[in-house]
Amino acid sequence: MNDNGDPDDAVLLAQLDTTPGRADAWERLLAAADEFASRPHVEDDVRWEMPRRQPDGSMSFGYPVYGERVERARRALSEVGAVTPAYHWTRYVPPRLPDDGSPPSPADAMRLATHIVRGERFGDGHIGKALEHGTLQAALASLAAWYRDRSRG
Numbered sequence: 001m002n003d004n005g006d007p008d009d010a011v012l013l014a015q016l017d018t019t020p021g022r023a024d025a026w027e028r029l030l031a032a033a034d035e036f037a038s039r040p041h042v043e044d045d046v047r048w049e050m051p052r053r054q055p056d057g058s059m060s061f062g063y064p065v066y067g068e069r070v071e072r073a074r075r076a077l078s079e080v081g082a083v084t085p086a087y088h089w090t091r092y093v094p095p096r097l098p099d100d101g102s103p104p105s106p107a108d109a110m111r112l113a114t115h116i117v118r119g120e121r122f123g124d125g126h127i128g129k130a131l132e133h134g135t136l137q138a139a140l141a142s143l144a145a146w147y148r149d150r151s152r153g
Contacts (some may be wrong), residue, residue, distance in 0.1 A: 007086050009107035015084040016110070016143075018150065025079035026147050032073035033144035036137040045070050046128040063124045070127065073140060074117055082113040082143055089114045097138050109142035 018026070044067040051062045066074070077083050087110065094115040095108040104112060112135055119126035130136040 006092055009105065012084065012087060012107040012110045015081045015086050017081040022080060025076055028072060029076035029080055029140065030144050030147065032069065032076050033140040035069055036073065036140055040134065040137050041131065042067070042069070045131055064128050066127060070131065073136065074127065077113045077117060080143070082110045083117045084110060084114055087111055087114045089118055097135060103138050103142035103145065106142050106146035109139040112139040
């Protein structure tokens with residue numbers, strides 16, 4: 001644990017489920033990372049349902065609808081343990097992406113993934129903003145590289 005109460009990198013990385021039973025989830029994460037690397041944005045990644053007047057006269061709120069590849073990536077991040085309760089995301093500002101364009105560290109990728117996925121519950125469009133800024137893609141790339149390196153050695 002760091003001085004500010006944020007779990008250190010080793011504590012976070014220990015949350016990743018690399019047991020043989022999770023190999024299929026990692027394969028889905030790797031496929032998502034590769035897909036976003038080759039095409040960072042596609043038209044149906046995010047679309048917004050506009051507010052509508054309901055039959056009773058009330059108005060519904062607008063909300064995002066995420067495409068299948070975004071949903072696959074979101075599920076894979078959760079399945080491998082990258083979205084973790086060990087990181088109390090509401091207490092901290094999410095880490096910034098490195099200025100040089102390189103992926104964040106794997107632990108920072110977990111912090112970002114937790115902010116992105118859990119943040120959607122509290123603010124519609126959180127995942128969409130992460131896509132727009134490349135944050136989701138960077139987190140996927142970092143975790144995929146970490147897993148590939150770990151699997152080789």
